[in-house]
Amino acid sequence: MIEAIRVDEAVRELRPDFAVLAVCAYGLGNGPSDERSRGWLTEAAEAAPPLDHDKIEAWRAAYRAFGAKPQRTRPSVDALIRRMPLPEINLVVDAYNSVSVRHGLPIGGEDLGHYEGAARLVRAAGDEPSDEVLGDPGIGEVVWRDDAGVTCRRWNWRQCVRTRITEETVDALFLLERLEPLSFDELSAAGDELSALLGTITPGARIESRLIR
Structure with missing residues (x-):
């Protein structure tokens, strides 16, 4: 899965500084938010x-x-920082939201059990299948998608219902997205921090990562 993730050339032309660190975690034991994850969110907010x-x-x-228009449909990290105190969702979502806010970079979390094919970041043709929550993407819009359709609209604005991480999620994909001035060192540090938190949630989880640039 992780080796097949790609970024379309049209997206690279739009923002040559874009890179994404893909982190896959297998064998997670997710669950409801607890004191640990509340602590992660509190520390991140600070x-x-x-x-x-x-x-x-x-x-x-x-x-x-x-x-x-980013004042109407905000980048995910922009919207998340405005939500204080940070929302409690579940252990895994709390983990990646805390890393997102701490480092000021968007992170998407996807349930691989509901994925079809590989993730890819493209500019929409306007006819991609989508769900009612997302609505239909406009032509040229940057979207994440798989073989079944759009998984996240407007780069990282809103995720589809199908691939959301829930308490039943076992295998997950996390997409840590980078633009300048975020350094590659900080991107790597954010990935390491997320991997450590996932390891705290499930010590036996298998985690792998790949930088796509």
Whole structure:
């Protein structure tokens, strides 16, 4: 799965500085939020970058580049930082949301058990299958998708219902997305932090990662 993830050339032309660190975790034992995950969220909220930070502004600029209005449909990390206290969802989602907020980068979490084929980031043709929650993407919109259709619209704005991580999720894919000025060292550190938290949740989980740039 992880070796087949790709970023379309049209997206690279839009933002040549884009890179994504894909982290796959197999054999997770997810569950409801607890004191550990609440602590992760609290600590992350205290370390969150300000909303006018260059890392957040870079994502707003990326949205404008394909015609989206980031004040109406916000990049995921922008929207998450505005939600204080951070929402409690479940252990795995709390883990990646805490890393997202701490480092100021978008992170998507996908249930591999509901995936069809490999994840790829493309510019939409406008006829991709989508669900009622997402709605239909516009032509040229940046979307994540698999063989069954769109999994996340407007780069990282909103995820489909089908691939959301739930308490029943066993195998998961996490997409840590990078634009300048976020450094590759910080991207790697965020991946290591997420892997450590997943290992805390499930010590026996198998974790692998791949940088796509």
